[in-house]
Amino acid sequence: MIYIVFSLFFALVLFIGNAAASIFLGIIFALIIKPDKSFVSLTIGTTPLQIGIVILGATISLPYAWSVSANYLPWISLFVLGSFFTGLVLGKILGIHHRIAFLLSAGAAICGGxxxxxVAPIIKAKPQxxxxxxxxxFLLNALAIIFFPIIGGYLEMTNFQFGAWSALAIHDTSSVIGSALTYSNESAQVAATLKLGRTIWIIPLILITNWVINHQAETTKFPRFILFFILAIILNTALNFDDQVLDLLKIASQFFLMLGLFCIGTQFKVQELKSISGKPLILALILWIMVIPSAYWLVMYL
Incomplete structure (x- = not known):
């Protein structure tokens, strides 16, 4: 019975075709059904979303990726470093435990979860x-998926500008794509390409953090789906897919992205909200409030 309800909810997701609706229908499903840990949407996690992002890569060519990212890479690097160290300083000012401040700063600067x-095992962060x-x-990402497209429309941002803004200002890759996809397919392509520039900073973050804390080198746990995303771009460039193939890839990508966002929504638990104390939430909000207009200024005026 639970799988029938799940299927009906997901059919509604596909019918609406909106990223924000996908994640919130997932939350409604979780609140009504309360699925246990063995339920399919909880066991597969973000896998459908990662598949959707990889397929999205197959609709992008290397020349396009370069034209989008060439002017932004130095600024993305500066943006990542500025966000990360600002978060650490704010955490110290607010008196937040250094491990939580480090986690939130890394998530805000690079790629969220x-x-x-x-970095959690490297800094020996506790599960709580x-x-x-x-x-x-998760909460900030959910807000971004809803409100970023509304703000972008109100500010009359172009597809390119909105995609770039989402890539810089939103934490998780999934939410970056979800927000941009709500705006337009072109925005999603721009966002996916530029988000890569932030995500690769996970490599020096892991290496440097591990060296400082443990004084030893460690193999970096770089997200494999990002590597497949890059390979998909190379494949499209090499084979030069025609319009029919690209249209099919876009449909497949959107299907998996919607499924992934819906599955993320089903992982919502009310009891987890009760574990949040005020100061970490204040840190995350202050940092995000600083990041959003900074990213907007960077996109619009540089």
């Missing part, structure tokens, strides 16, 4: 600390 999960940071970022 992926960055936090990667990671849970708090993940829940805060």
């Amino acid at each position: 992926t960055a936090m999960a990667a 600390e990671l849970l708090i940071a993940m829940t805060i970022v």
